Amino acid sequence: PMVILHMGVHANLKASPLLVLIVLAAMVLLTTSCSGHYTRTPAPQSVERDAAYMYSAFLDSWSEGGKYTVNVYKAAQLRTQDPGDFTECAQKLGEPATQWGESYSFRNLRSVIGELPYVRFIRSTDLRALGRERSAAEAATKTEIIQAGFAHSVVTLSAITFNKQRTLAMFDFSSVCGGLCGYGHVVAFKRTPNGWVLQKKSEACGAWMS
DSSP, X not given: OHHXXXXXXXXXXXXXXXHHHHHHHXXXXXXXXXXXXXXXXXXXXXXXXXXXXXXXXXXXXXXXXTTSOEEEESOBBOOOSOTHHHHHHHHHTTOTTOOEEEEEXXXXXXXXXXXXXXXXXXXXXXXXXXXXXXXXXXXXXXXXXXXXXXXXXXXXXXXEEEETTSSEEEEEEEEEEETTXXXXXXXXXXXXXXXXXXXXXXXXXXXXXX
């Protein structure tokens, strides 16, 4: 179908500009619908509730139960990479042949998660926007050193992708503290009779450090 549309553009370019615009719009719609994993879909309320729980549960774990204040970028954006790493992670979690459904991004995580006392939502991933904080070199105790590390880093969370059965969900996490200072991995949750459960094994999925 894409080839036929492409030929139609050339055949009617001079005769009907309006038709060209219609065809180009159709091509954009087809491209978007075929991309599947990358399509931005408005999140239903049930998805927002699940997303709020999963993002909050992970941030609670990352901050050691809210012990440290975490700078979190305000938006959860769509991933740009192929979902192959999610599929590999699913296999490690005992979920072979996973078929992925929609991805849901959020422009304002604060409106989804709500106010958390240990989370500071920020509008930029630029570390200079964090302002002057006590550095690790100035810290005296282990707790102060860790807090200084959190204060000088920005956490970014990606859009959440569900499998088609809505029993498995994944998103990317990264914490960047400079040009060659950062850490990240895939975060996975499984739906159980008691709700969504964070899968600690996913910390080894797509893990990176610089």
